[in-house]
Amino acid sequence: MTPPLGNKSDRLQWFHGLGFGLFIHWSMDSQLGSVIGHSMAGASEDYLARYIEVLPTTFSPGKFDPDEWAVLAKLAGMRYVVFTTKHHSGFCMFHTGTTDFSISNTPFERDITAEVIEAFRRQGIAIGLYFSPDDFHFLHGKRRPVHRGVKPEECEGLLDHNQAQVRELLTNYGKVDIVFFDGPSDGLREVCWETDPDTVVTRGAIATPEQRLPGTQSAEPWEACITMGTGWQYKPTNEHYKSGTRLIELLIETRAKGGNLLLNVGPKPNGELPLEQEALLREIALWNFVNGEAIYRVRPWRIPCEGDVWFTAAEEGDAVYAFVEGDSPWPLGERRELSLFSIRAGEQATVQILGQADDLVAADGPAVEWGQEEDRLQISVARMQRLYNNRRWPNPVVLKITSANVGLVPPTVITGEAVTDTASSSCLFQARLADLGEGDAVETGFQYRLRKLLTEASDEWRETDCESLRSTGEYSIGIGQLEPGATYEFRAVAHNRSVTVYGDNVTFRVPAPPTGDAAR
CATH class of the missing domain: 2.60.40 (Immunoglobulin-like)
Structure with missing residues (x-):
């Protein structure tokens, strides 16, 4: 009997050992400093026509030097790269026989994906490719509304089109170690594993939280995808970067919780990395040069x-x-x-x-x-x-x-549910003390705060009162004065002497009060 297709356990272990990767978001709409790809969704016909027909004619990154990127990534301790071969727009940053909407039909002409792969391979960095099944150019050509999440069965030919492109990527550039599918991946993951059973599919097969970290450790492999600032692609103005210290702390927390960190850069339209992003990578490089032993394997x-x-x-x-x-x-x-x-x-x-x-x-x-x-x-x-x-x-x-x-065996707490009350903007936090650890009693409680992504400054955790428990079991605490309509996160907390442990972060939304006729 043929075993089911999927990520091989030894390859997932190999992937976890890499620890730290470089995400590169880059496409021809970097010329505008816009969000990558997404500006096509909800756009007028005039905008779409100019995006598809005019914007590629000026994309010519004359200062593109992937060897500089690769050397810097190696210094920063990155063991793998994930490059955006095709984002949601459908524009291919590689030579393809499936569409004219590609790098081939720009003044630059050269196969950017091939050059990125070759440069990073020369530095011994594992090769990963990002691929979006949400092809806005294809949808527009079929005269369908342009938006994310269109399933293959909802658009004739979309799956065949994507499968052909994935096969090109997996067969024209040597061994591809990792594939990241940013959208519906049924029928595409299988192409990867059929082509090379050693391929690791990340998004589409394992957890890949975006702009956030989970609250607890996990024995299963996972990968956090984080930007240096607020945008994935080059954002020339209105951008705010994290400090190098903060990025290093995110790497540490990710590894301490059993995950990989995929840290993003967004090259400028001329092919250079923004100075701020290069500087942050060099700060990480110094820290890694001293401390990398503690991050890998x-x-x-x-x-x-x-x-x-x-x-x-x-x-x-x-x-x-x-x-x-x-x-x-x-x-x-x-x-x-x-x-x-x-x-x-x-x-x-x-x-x-x-x-x-x-x-x-x-x-x-x-x-x-x-x-x-x-x-x-x-x-x-x-x-x-x-x-x-x-x-x-x-x-x-x-x-x-x-x-x-x-040393001291800590207690174990599991965060439960948040039961909200619309009328009073209050909430009942629930959790379970699963293990007392060492000691006869454990101080239990909760922490909560407004939920924000890592693109924003986090609020400080607010503490509830604590309750001393001498046996395992359920416990709960009610709180009030929450902001109607706001989204919060909370977690269970347990204190045993000088060790504090937490349950996972759980998100909940406080219902907004009814308005209009519904309020009567």
């Missing part, structure tokens, strides 16, 4: 974090990596103290700062001192490696702890 630790300290664990061996984040830069030579309850040092344990020599001495003693004090691992470290001229390091410092054992 790792697995989640027993808990993702303890306060402002996040964890990963080596796939092989007994090392745990502790990422020390903070609100202020760490001056050279300054000593900071950590108390960790979730890690217990073994008899042969060592503690070191990644990138820093082990024998350095600060003004007040050895740069790294530590000791196991009952159930607390006490660490005192001074950062001695000079990475910036001003001797102040703004990004997370990483400790490698060998012979690390599980």
Whole structure:
């Protein structure tokens, strides 16, 4: 009996080991600085005609140098790339026999996809291709309304058209490791696996949250897709970028929770990366050059974090990596103290700062001192490696702890549902304490905030009152004064001594009050 088609488990494990990838959103409408592809949806006939017939005639990225992109990605620690071969507009950034709406019919003419693949392959970076089944040009040619989510059975010829293009991509450019389908993928995933069973299909086959991270760790592979600013494609004005520190923190959190981070760039229409995006990649490159060991070939630790300290664990061996984040830069030579309850040092344990020599001495003693004090691992470290001229390091410092054992066993909480009351704008949060961990009692409660994507500044979590539980089971807390019509997220919280754990983030919407006749 033929096994069902799907991602192979060993290939998913390989994919997880890559850890960090570069997403590249680029098409000929980058000339306008618009959202990629989407401007065709809801557009007038005049706009569509000029988009299809005129805009390609001026696309000629004379400064396109994919080797520069690939070298920078390698420095930044990216182990795979995903390039937009065709976005929702249907414009193909590759040579194709299926349509004239492609890079072949621009002044540039050259096969951009081929050159990107060859450049990244030269740097040893795994090749991934983005493909949108939502082909607005094809829909327009069929005189159908242009919008996303059209299923193949709703538009004659669409599936055949997409399958032909996917086969071109999988057979004309050598081995393609990863395919990302941004739309209905039935009938397309199968083409990938039939062509090469080792192909990893990400979106369309595994979880790929966009502009957000999940609240808890997962044993299943997943990939977060994140922009540096607010747009996927080049946005020349009205753009606001995250800091390099924030992007590094997102990478750390993603790996601590068992996922991959696919970080996006949007090249300019001339082929260059925007200066701001290049600068952020170089900041990540320095951090990765020092700390990359803690990101690749790792697995989640027993808990993702303890306060402002996040964890990963080596796939092989007994090392745990502790990422020390903070609100202020760490001056050279300054000593900071950590108390960790979730890690217990073994008899042969060592503690070191990644990138820093082990024998350095600060003004007040050895740069790294530590000791196991009952159930607390006490660490005192001074950062001695000079990475910036001003001797102040703004990004997370990483400790490698060998012979690390599980320390305090934390409780386990599972977030339930939010039951809203339209009349009072109140809500009942529900959860379950599934395991007490170590201890006779656990302090349980909830946190909540307005739900925002990572393109916006997040609100601080608001805390409910806590309840002490001495046995597992359901618990709930009611809150009021929520904003009518707003979307929130909440999560269960459990405190056991100095360790706090969380359930997954669950989204809910507060109903808006009825208006008009419905209110009478």
